[in-house]
Amino acid sequence: MYLLFEEAGAFKTGIERTATDASIQVELPSGRRVKVKTANVLLRFREPNPAQLLTEAEALAETLDIDFLWEVSPEETISFETLAEAYFGKQASAVERAAMLLKLHSAPIYFHRKGKGLFRKAPPEILQAALAGLEKKRKRQAQIDAWRTELLAGKIPPEWAPLLDQLLYAPDRNQIETQALEAAATERNTTPTRLLIDLGAVASTHDYHFGRFARELLPEEAAPPHWDEALATAWSSLPQADAPAFSIDDHTTTEIDDAFSVRRRADGGWRVGVHIAAPALSIADGTELDRWARERLSTIYMPGHKITMLPPSAIAPHTLAENQWVPALSLYFDLAPSLALERTETQLERVFIAANLRLNALEPHFNEQTLSDGLPEPFPWRDELKLLWDVATVFEAGRGKSSVQNGIVDFLFYVDWAITTEDGPGFVTLVPRPRGAPLDKLVSEWAIATNVRWGEWLRAHDVAGIYRGQPPGEKVRMSIHAEPHEGLGAPCYLWATSPLRRYVDLANQRQLLATLGHGEPLPADRLAELIPAFETRYAQYQEWQRHMERYWALRWLRQERVETTTALVQRENWVRLESAPLAVKVPSLPLLASGTRVRIAIETVDLVDLDLKVRYVATV
Incomplete structure (x- = not known):
């Protein structure tokens, strides 16, 4: 006797060998014997043989009309054999009975299982809802397949245009667009992001990275508020500085x-006067311009691009551009002939900016070598710069701390957008610049001296400010308390010398102006509210600057077709390139001491994942 039985949700056939009331030993067509519960046996038959039954039944089941079976079935529970006899006749064969079982089992939306071999047809309203769901699923899959075919043909569906930003940066796997994209990417053996970039979803890899930054950190586009020129009318009454x-x-x-x-x-x-642009004089707390700046909190820098904290209309009247009188908050340092500091004085005034000196033009004349030679060649502002340098060295010695870390080479990035390379618009130039150059130290020391003294001045006037402090043994932190700054060797340190570029400096400038009688100072709790948002956003901006610097450094490697370059071992198998600001892991690097100079070969440069793969060549 042959048996059809159910095991683990699957139908199987075999030959009955021995039986008890509770179980039967069955030999499968493969020859393996299994123990089957008697209750799991659905059909006993003599022909065809077990190996043929399911094959023939599956073929016959495909010909059965499930809609017709549902129509003719009674409302009550019915067995598959009863329905088979009603459909095929009382003498329905084992194949026909098995075919009915398979058909009913495969259509759960038409027939609900009510036990072993027992079924009940679904109520009409439930069936219609299920069929509608199936049709929706069918259409959904048809659309996915159509879009997948379109993507594989090299075309982005035009109706995707409003969704491209989301598909690139925040795909939703429940969306059919994402499913179609993933299916096409899998078939192409790539990632969805790379497929979209290859198909032109963005103009270049640069636009892809900048787009992510804009989506995550930039406020929604809005027309910037306009700076009212009427605010400048009061400037004419300010006293004029007596030196250019x-x-x-x-x-x-x-x-x-x-x-x-x-x-x-x-x-x-x-x-000596340190003159700081004074936007706080006309941009009051709570105004539209103030809210615009507070939403951004800082100017954002990255190679080839800059997003200013203030709109251009507000920058133009305040920036210290040459050949014009501008309002400034000035801190004067009165120095004895010995360069000893005698006193300082803060003034709000108009200053004539005679020149905007630029580092690239100055440094050939003002550097370590020319300073050691006594600056023998004349150049504009030579004597003034020499005095500023001499006092800066006195400031540094007095603090006992260096304002800049020597021995490190930074890279300046300059992008010419008028030139297009194989990787898209933009030709990048990397300019190495040793950190700690005299002009850097000069500017840093005077900025520190100014911020320290203005911090002390606010504290002396009992006016709140936002300080950067570093108590002994702790990390640098921002607070409204004038704490010592161990890293700078300063009694306190205020951020107040970049009010056009940092909101904290703008807020502190308002506090400084209030001590001079211009406006009311903000209370400490209002200033404290700024700190968490500023620290978070400022760190995010700096991280994105590093991200885009890595991108452009990798672009430079491809642009210049660099095949090999030198690098310095940092630790274990990590090196830092000497030709570009890039650190990279070198799996093939032998065990070498930190600082060892090696030559590496550039193998692959990935501008999407910003990955660089290199190979060790030799120790230099």
């Missing part, structure tokens, strides 16, 4: 926050 000033910046700087003036006193001493 000059700034020192990179040639790409447009928000010029600070400038210097130097005047020789009759007694042989000096009066």
Whole structure:
């Protein structure tokens, strides 16, 4: 006797060998014997043989009309054999009975199982809802298949245009667009992101990375508020500074926050002015411009791109551009002939900016070598710069801390968008610049001296400020308390010299102006509210700057077709390239001491994942 039985949700056939009331020993077509519960046996038959029954029944089941079976079935529970006899006749064969079982079992939306071999047809309303769901699923899959075919043909479906940003940066796997994209990417043996980029979803890999930054960190696009020129009418009443000033910046700087003036006193001493742009004079707390700046909190820097904290209309009247009178908050340092500091004085005034000096033009004349030679060649502002340098060294010695870390090479990035390379618009130039150059130290020391003294001034006037402190043994932190800064060797340190570029400096400038009688200072709790948001956003901006610097460094390797380069071992199998600001893991690197110079071969440069694969070549 042959048996059809159910085991673990599957139908199987075999030959009955021995039986008890509770179980039967069955030999499967493969020859293996299994023990089957008697209750699991659904059909006993003599022909065809067990190996043929399911094959023939499956073929016959495909011909059965499930809609017709549902129509003719009674409302009550019915067995598959009873329905088979009603459909095929009383003498229905084992194949026909098994075919009915398989058909009913395979259509759960038409027939609900009510026991072993027992079924009950679904109520009409439930069936219609289930069929509608199936049709929706069918159409959904048909759309996925159509989009997948379109993607594989090299075309992005035009109706995806509004969704491309989401598909690139925040795909939802429940969306059929994402499912179609993933299916096409799998078939192409790539990732969904790479497939979209290859198909032109973004103009270049640069746009892909910048788009992620914009989505995550930039406020929604809105028309910037306009700076009201009427606010400048009160500037004419400000006193005029008695010495011309000059700034020192990179040639790409447009928000010029600070400038210097130097005047020789009759007694042989000096009066040095540090002049800071004064946007807080006309951008009051709570105004539209203030809210715009507070939402951004800082100017955002990255190679080839800059997003300013203030809109251009507000930068133009305040930046310390040459050949014009501008309002400034000035801190004057009165120095004895010995360069000893005698006193400081804060003034709100108008300053004439005589020159915007640029680092690339200055450094050939003002560097370690020319300083050691006594600056023998004349150049504009030579004597003033020499005095500023001499005092800066006095400031540094007085603090006992260096303002810049020597021995490190930084890279300046310059992107020419007028040139297009094989990787898209933008030709990048990397300019190595040793950290700790004299001009860096000069600017840093005077900024520190100014921020320290203004911090002390606010504290002396009992006016709140936002400070950066570092108590002994702790990390640097921002607070409204004037704490010592161990890393700088300073009694306290205020951020107040970049009000065009950092919101904290703008807020602190309002506090400084209030001590001079211009407006009311904000209470400490209002300032404290700024700190968490600023620290978070500022760290995010810096991380994205590093991200985009890595991108452009990798672009430079491809642009210049660098095949091998030198690098310095940092630790274990990590090295840092000497030709570009890139650290990379070298699996093939032998065990070498930190600082060892090696030559590595560039194998692959990935501009999507920003990955670099290299191979050790030799120790130099």
